[in-house]
Amino acid sequence: MREANVPNSTNTTEAANGGPLAKPESNADSILVVDDDSRIRDLLRAALEAEHYSVHEAETSADLYNTLTSTKIDLVTVDVVLNQESGLDLVRDLRKQSDVPIILVTGRVDLIDTVMGLELGADDYITKPFPIREFIARVRSVLRRSKSSAGLSKQIGNTGDTERSGNPTYRGSNNRHEEQAFEHISFGNWSINTASRELRNAGGQLIKLTSTEYDLLDIFVNAPQRVLSREHLMDRLTGRPWNPSDRNIDNHVAQLRKKIEQDSNSEWIKTVRGAGYMFTGKPQRHRIEGL
DSSP states (O other), rough: OOOOOOOOOOOOOTTSSOOOOOSSSSHHHHEEEESEEEEHHHHHHHHHHHTTTTEEESSHHHHHHHTTTTTSSEEEEEEEESSSBBBHHHHHHHHOOOOOEEEEEESSSSSSSHHHHHHHHHHHOOOOOOEEHHHHHHHHOOOOOOTTTTSSSOEEEOOOOTTTOOBBOOOOOOOOOSSSSOOEEEEEEEEEEETTTTTETTOOOOOOOOOHHHHHHHHHHHHHHHEOOOHHHHHHHHHSSSOOOOHHHHHHHHHHHHOOOOOOOSSEEEEETTTEEOOOOOEEEEETTTT
């Protein structure tokens, strides 16, 4: 049984009649905590609210979708082990419909769930038991990365559309960050649009990247032919120091490789033993006209 020292928290955000939740009144980032253990939810709620986040809770996937259909959520944390369903299945289904950032919470020692969660589209993970300060640091880091593409991530809308699963479909937002200049960056048969943070192949097909994968690719193409240490990559991506036992960077590099190295002749990211990784391409930059 999972244990936690749970503070007393009574500030729930739900409609008294069980109806749709109202949007947060403040500009605070809104976090949805998915866990079937009320003590863990209470603990995380108290920690997040102490940092001035707006917190919502979900015990099941039905609770999660009910919240997402009525409330703007900036980040979702999902426990791997839920009583009635798999947290990994929930991540997979959610990622098919939304780009909302996801942090996977796992209590298992092996890396199988972690790797699978990243493959399914989770942006980060944390292993229980964990210090609350580390949890908050990861939340801040993922939110910071996602804000660089604010308005491009999709939120569930009250569209009434459903997929075969019966869950609501997601709509994209038309908002964008205003930037001074945008570029196409090309390497090999790949093209990056920095305005929309999109990667496309030679045929124009969109390759879906998580926000972390895009940020990692951006770091590589802006430092070609240079060996980048894991410490450097961790600092750029998360702002946290790298721990040799932490496989987070390696897992994200592996997922990015699967997407951009689709044939045996391409090796865009080279592992430099004992040093880190090096992007082998020679990116070409082209200004996007009309923006």
